[in-house]
Amino acid sequence: MREMIKMVIVLTVLSSLSGGLLAAIRNNTQERIDSQVLKFVKGPAIQKILEGATNNPINDRFAIPVDEEEKNFFVGVFEGVPKVVAFETKGGGYGGDVGVMVAVDVKTGKIHGVSVTTHNETPGVGARVETHEDFKSQFKGVPIGTETKVKKDGGDITAMSGATITSRAVCTAVRRAGDLYEKAKPQIKQQLSSFSG
């Protein structure tokens, strides 16, 4: 009986100390972790496609619920006007979803640029999508909502050689971006008109 009580006490004390320590550390690091996630996961992609923006798109963001999901929109100010919004969509690639950040020029309704955020594609094959600017620049200037497809599927996009599946994933993500943009358009315009950066 005494042994039993000792076991219970030791385990309880140990677990509570452990829990307390972890809670304290989490409290102190939470804010830093959140900002690191934005900076390293979404940050580089946003910075790249909104290059030349005079504001900080990561700070100037707003959330709109689309299909029961909060979507983050990042605003880029060019020539003093908040005219580009960037948001993330996903397309199924070879190794899971490929996250694509799509920036849309609100005035013209054309794609300002696309950039890849997260992916799990084969190194040296699909993973080249990160740096393959020739492939990604094909989306520039295409009106948002266009049925983007690779040439093999009857579209106009030249796929990266040897990485058709990844190229398709990016096209899918851009098509989904079109749908999403269409749904969120009124709210985006409203947010931008009240935008003061």
Added chain:
Amino acid sequence: MAKTLAQEFTKGLWEEIPPFRLVLGLCPVLAVTKSVENGLGMGIATTFVLVCSNFLVSMLRNVIPSKIRIACFIIIIATFVTVVELLMQAFAYPLYLQLGIFIPLIVVNCIVLGRAEAFASKNNPVFSVADGLGIGIGFTLSLSALGAVREVLGEGTFYGMQVFGPSFEPFTFMVEAPGAFVCLGLMLCLMNLAGSR
């Protein structure tokens, strides 16, 4: 039988160097050693957990009832692993993205539990820390060495720096999973050759 402090420390560096001599903890060894940086980061994280858990287990070795010792060890180890995970998210987020799931999996790394059970629960705190440090550094060196071989051959870089000229065609096989097995096998073979002399 009685070894000196220095012997406890140095045995981890050659005689009982974890992946090659003990052949323990192979899951992270194979999975994260795509580059030197990953290997080094994983090694340091494991070393931290190993030293802290060895110290605490050794301090509490007379308090913990032997019937529930494994449960207590796991609580201690899991606490330190979570500490490492939170700190890494806050201060080294890019590395955390690379290592991902393998950080929480240090909890079930047999090296850590093995040292707690086989060494720390029977020795005093000073020796346990020396043992943890030795084994940890041995583990870090092994991971870094494996990472170096795979990164140099597979990407043509060392710690992100170009080693060969631009004409070098990377041997991509080495940075993928099968390459890890082949590479580890060859290194084990060399270690055994060197040890059998």
